[in-house]
Amino acid sequence: MADISEQLQQQVRSAVDSRRPLSIHARKTKSFYGHPVEGTPLDVSGHNGILHYEPTELVITARAGTPLPVIEQTLAEEGQMLAFEPPHFGEAATLGGTIACNLSGPRRAYAGAARDFVLGCKLINGQGEILQFGGEVMKNVAGYDVSRLMAGALGTLGVLLEVSLKVLPRAESEQTVVLETSDAEAIERMNGWARKPLPITATCYDGASLYVRLAGTQSTIRAARKVIGGEEMPPTRTWWNKLKEQQHAFFSSSKPLWRLSLASNTPPIKLDGKWLYEWGGAQRWLVSEEPAERIRRAVEKVDGHATLYRGAGNIEVFHPLPEAMMKVQRNLKQAFDPERIFNPGRMYKQI
C-alpha cells in the first residue's frame, strides 16, 4: 500500500520537459498486447492499495498498481465480484493495466465490458497534471466521460493513478451445460437464447461443443436447463478460468492469434484456421496464417474489426481506422498528451 503519485508526476514532468517518451507499465502481464513502445519505463506498480470499498454502495476504488487478485479476493469476501470477469494473463496483473487494455472475460456479453463498470478515475495527463474525473456514484453526467475514454486507450492518453469501479454480487450458484453442435447452429442457438430472459452468463463454442454457463438461484438454473438442454458439466470454475486466461488448448498454437469482434449473429466466416467463439458469437478467436489483409477485408464486410491479439511481424495490431476517424483520434491524443510522451505507437503509429 503506497502512494507514489508525486514521484510518478515528477517523472512525467521531466519526460515532458525533455520530450522523451515514456513506456508505462506495472508488472508487464499485458506487454504482448499492442505494438512495442520505445521509451523510458514508467513503473506504476508501486502505486497500489485499495482506497475505498463499500459493499453496500457497490463501489471499489483502488490505485492503478493494485494487483487484480487482491481486488478480487477483497470483493469475494463480501460475496461480490468484478462482473466483467477480467483475464489476468499472470498473477501479477494490476487494475491499471486491465482498465487501460479494457480487457473483459466470458461474462462480457451478458454483463458488460470493463469500460461499462468504470465510474471514475484519477490520472496524470501529458502536461504532468493530476486530474480527477467521474466519481464513486453510478449516475454522473457532469463533464465529458473521460474515465470511460481511458478504458482501452492503452495508456496513450494518460497515466492512470486510481480507478473506481462498480461491482456486483456473485450469483448464488452456477452450472455449465454442454451441447454438441455445428458452428452455424451454435451461432443460431446462442442468439436465440439471447432473445429470451435466460440467466446465461457465458457461452463458448470450440468447434465441436457449445458450453453455456448459467447463474442465479438454483430454481432459476433448473428452469433454464429445461429450455437449453445439454449435458451438465462437473463444477466448472476452473474450465471458464482457463478459457479466459487463454490456457485452453485452443490457445496453445504458435501461429498468429486474431480476435474478431462482430455482430453476434454473423454466420461463420470463411477463413482458414481454427476458430473459437465466445460472447454469444460476438467475439471470435481465429488461429490462422491467413494474410492480415484478407482477415481484415473479411471482417470489414460484416462491419466488424480484427485485432492481432498475439503475433509477430510488421502487422498493424489494431484494425486500421478511416482517415476522418483517425483525425479525431489524433486530435484527442493531442488534447491529452500534446508532446506525445505516453506510449507512442502502442495502439496506432499516429498516436
Add this chain to the structure above:
Amino acid sequence: MSTTAKQSTASTTREILIRRFKALLPAEQVLSSAEDLHPYECDGLSAYRKLPLAVVLPDTIEQVQKIVELCAELDVPVVARGAGTGLSGGALPHDQGVLLSLARFNRILQVDPQQRVARVQPGVRNLAISEAAAPFGLYYAPDPSSQIACSIGGNVAENAGGVHCLKYGLTVHNIQQLKVVTIDGELLTIGGSGLDAAGYDLLALMTGSEGMLGVIVEVTVKLLPKPERAQVILAAFDDVVNAGQAVGNIISAGIIPAGLEMMDKLAIQAAEDFVHAGYPVGAAAILLCELDGTNEEVSAHVYQVREILNQSGATEVRTADSEAERMNFWKGRKAAFPAVGRISPDYYCMDGTIPRKHLPEVLRKMADMSKEYDLPVANVFHAGDGNLHPLILYDANKPGELERTEEFGGKILELCVEVGGTITGEHGVGMEKINQMCVQFDALELTQFHAIKNALDPKGLLNPGKAVPTLHRCAEFGAMHVHHGELPFPELDRF
C-alpha cells in the same frame, strides 16, 4: 464596436444565413420570423429563454452536413435540439446562432430481432423504440420519466437514465453505434455492430457530451429480452433513515432490484392527492422496490426483500399481486412531478447524486436549508443509485423567489459534491448547473475538458457556453474548489 454596429453585423449575418439556408433547404424547413421562433425559445427548463437567429429542420443527413458546414464557414453557433424535454437548458438556443431541430428525423430505420438492436433516427421517441421492439419480446432499457416525449438523440446527448439504471445501466451502456456529423461536416460512424470498436472509445465520449462535440444523426440501440416477470413491493417507514438503511440492506443481501425508488412525506402526500394510488399518507418515506427476472428468481427475491424490509423497520409492506396493482404502485411515483406541480405554482427539479450512505445527512441539511430559504422541498429519489431529485416549491410571480430558489438549488448541488457525489446524475449540466461545475472540477480539469472540446470543435461553434464553464466564469461565480490546499484560479483576477 458600438451596440448599433454590433446589431447591424448580427442582422447581416442573419440575413446571409437565412438566404443561404433557403438555398439548401425547402422554404418550410427554415424558420426565421419571431412568431415561428418562439416555440423553440426554451427546452424543459423554461426559466431560461432565448430566440435563435433561425431554426432549421433538415430531414436528411446530407442536409445536416451542409447546414453544419455553412455555420462553420460563417462562424455561427449551432445548437442541436431533439424533443426539447431536457431539464438543464442543454437545448437553449444561442441568440447569435442557429437552432438545428432534429424533429424530422423521426423514423425507426430497422428493428433487428436476431441481432437485438434497433437502428433509429435521433428524433425517435424513447418509448417508440420499446413499442416497435415489443412484438419480438424485446425492449430498450433506459426509461427516463419523459420517455413518452423525449427523443433518443437527446437521450444520448445527455446520457439519460431513469428508474432502472442500477440494474440496466444508463444510455451509455445501451447503445452500440452512433452516426455523428462533425463540425467539418464529416459523417463519422462511432462504435460498430460488435460489442466494441477499434481506437478510443468515442461512443463513451460522445454520450453525455450535450451537443458540444458533434450532431448525432443516427443511433443504434441494444434491445433486451423482456423479463419473464416483474413484481413491485411498497414499504412504508416512519423514519427516512430506516428507509435509507433498508436500501443498503437489500443490496448487501446480493439483490439488484430493477428499480428502487424513495419518496418523502411531502411527495407522498402530493402524489396521493393527485392520483389516489393508495399510498400510506403520513409515512415519513416509502420505498418502491421492483424485482424482475425469471419467474423463480422473482419469487425467491420477493420473499427475501419482504423479510429485509420488515427487519429494517418498515411499518407496512405490500406486494403487488397483479399487473394492475403493480401499475397502481408506480402510478404515484410516475406522477410525482406533476403532483407537486399541483400544490405549488412552480417547482424546480434538482438532480444531484450522492453515495447512498450520506442520505440521512443530506436530507437533514436540505431540511435546514429549506427553513433558511423559506421554500418547501419534496424529495423523490432513485434510491438504488443515489440519484436525488429534490423538488423546490416556489412561486415565480413573487419577486425574488426564483432567484432564491436557484440559490437554494445551487447549495443542494454543492452539498452533493461535498459528500463525494455529483451535481448531475442524469439531467446534464446544460446552462442550469454551469456554475456548479466550478465546484465539482478545478481549473486544470476544466481546462482538460476545453482541450477535448477543442479537439473536436476548434472554433467552439457546437452548443457554445453550455456544460463546461470558462475559467473566467468560475472566477466570477467565486466557486471555491480548493484543490491540494491551493486557491483556485490564482492566475485570474477576482471580480
